[in-house]
Amino acid sequence: MTSVAEAPTVQRRLLAQTGHGPLPTLDASQVVGLARDAGLTGRGGSGFPLWRKLNAVLVSGRPPTIIANGAEGEPASGKDKALLTYQPHLVLDGLQLIARAARASTAYLYVAQPAAFRAVLGSRRDPIPVTLVTAPDAFVAGEESAVAAAVAGRGAVPADKRFRLPDTGTLVQNVETLAHLALIARYGAGWFRTAGTYDEPGTFLATIGGAVAAPGVVEAGYGVPLGDLITAAGGPTAPLAAVLVGGYHGAWVPADPALPISREALSPYGATPGAGVVTALPLGACGLAETARIAGYLADQSAGQCGPCVNGLPRLATTLADLAAFRARPTLPAEVTRLTHLVTGRGACRHPDGTARLIASAMRAFSADVTAHLNGHCLATHTP
């Protein structure tokens, strides 16, 4: 149950322009306990509790490899880049907390532009040295096992999941998650929980884009009404038709200003807050055409390793492109459904699953336009 102890709204914690004082030294059980009491979950998209992953690494008995993941391969997301630009020390503080707790000999920062962090790292007196690793510019390069592979000197592509990564001693955490941990270490788990909802505590960074006046990064507590995020990004530039929540692996939801951005409130739409990407689609733009464009991009971004993804995603993308361009046949919606089921769960990573989820949500959210497109016209653009 969500209890709304206080009206969640836009607020600044990670993005606050204040000094935070020295970082306390915590042992492993204190870090695990704080993260658990705070209810801190991964901000990279999966929403997995940090303490569970950290605990698995601690009990694995393997030499720990602790990695801050700032790859942000999602084109619609800019929050990790913004955080690393404006608050790199919070990220590095969080990385040190975990690396120290796990008694790691080295920690890793995985980012697209490592050179930008040499000066910041040089200005700190970190007990655990930080090694910079370059994240390639590819959608799946930020996937947990791809990150671990890149740090191990292999290609940044997802690996098979027969063994869970934390059980092998490797912890990959999104940079925003680490920055939250750095604040929790200073201000406590109770403070962290004063934002967000009871079940989904804390703030998150959202990247607001599409038909808004001032696209950018906004911080808010989970449960923030969609309308508050849109307003914080300058407000809509046109009446909105729908909103894509959760990025390219996300789902379309109604442009309802009251809709809370939380796992609980979004679940009826098959959506989650994910990594906080919110993209507004204006009235007059075709949601099917936009989804077909994204599906084409995602098909191109397959790492090329897994047969169902290599073959299924292009097939899905072209089927959707046919629908968008009125090259339709009556069996097309059933074919889309069949293909989304065909690729789901059948890959080393969740790239096929996320792509299928996006497409399935478009077929639901724009169902009236699906029918219209099958009959040769578009309700949104009034074409052809």
Add this chain to the structure above:
Amino acid sequence: MTRLHIDWTACDGRGLCAELLPELLAEDDWGYPMARDGSPSPTVPPALEPNAQRAVDRCPALALHLTREAERPSAPTR
């Protein structure tokens, strides 16, 4: 409980497993194995374990593995 795990990064769709284990696997549009129950890693009933082991042993890409669950507590509390 025994499950059949498919390493998709290794599988190249030769189709041997679907022939050796038709009770559990079919081929998809492109010849890759697809669990008949629709799950990513189908459960292997005890009676089919010898056949499943044969499929694992004969996969030319070494892409199949039998995994046994509930051997390890997933999340110790502290």
